[in-house]
Amino acid sequence: MDTFKLKIVSSNRVFFEGDCVQLVLPAADGGSIAFLAHHENAVAPIEFGEMKITTPEGEEIFAFIGSGFIEYFDNSANVVCISCQKPEEIDRKRAEEAKERAEEMLRQQNSIFEYHQGQMNLARAMERLKIKNMHDI
Numbered sequence: 001m002d003t004f005k006l007k008i009v010s011s012n013r014v015f016f017e018g019d020c021v022q023l024v025l026p027a028a029d030g031g032s033i034a035f036l037a038h039h040e041n042a043v044a045p046i047e048f049g050e051m052k053i054t055t056p057e058g059e060e061i062f063a064f065i066g067s068g069f070i071e072y073f074d075n076s077a078n079v080v081c082i083s084c085q086k087p088e089e090i091d092r093k094r095a096e097e098a099k100e101r102a103e104e105m106l107r108q109q110n111s112i113f114e115y116h117q118g119q120m121n122l123a124r125a126m127e128r129l130k131i132k133n134m135h136d137i
Contacts, residue, residue: 002037003056005076008065010084015063022054023077025070035072042072046081048124050131064090064131066124087135090128099125 006020026049027033033044051065068081102125105118 001056004037008079008084010081015084016053019056020053021056024052026050035077038075039072043069045069049127062087062135064128087132090132092132095125095128
């Protein structure tokens with residue numbers, strides 16, 4: 001089975017480093033982008049959402065990933081992102097509080113910038129809760 005080197009770095013830690021069979025990331029256009037061994041060289045933005053890593057042993061690792069980018073070059077991928085958390089690392093109460101704060105921000109109808117910021121915060125909190133619920137641990 002063909003593999004490639006993968007390193008995922010978030011703002012506070014190295015989330016993953018090792019061989020990988022497949023990597024699926026949330027794409028900036030709302031869909032997903034998958035990488036396999038010998039993928040074409042690429043640099044692409046990623047959005048927050050669910051990430052899936054498949055190891056050579058067949059283990060599937062699911063995680064919430066924040067905004068960032070991937071660089072795939074010469075059968076090696078580097079992902080740099082704001083945050084990366086396994087479902088068991090997501091604090092449900094904290095995510096629900098973030099969702100409530102974002103909803104309150106949207107209700108206040110301040111500036112256009114604050115409205116869009118509130119929408120983004122709400123979507124990020126809801127995505128964390130969705131991943132936590134899908135992989136309820």
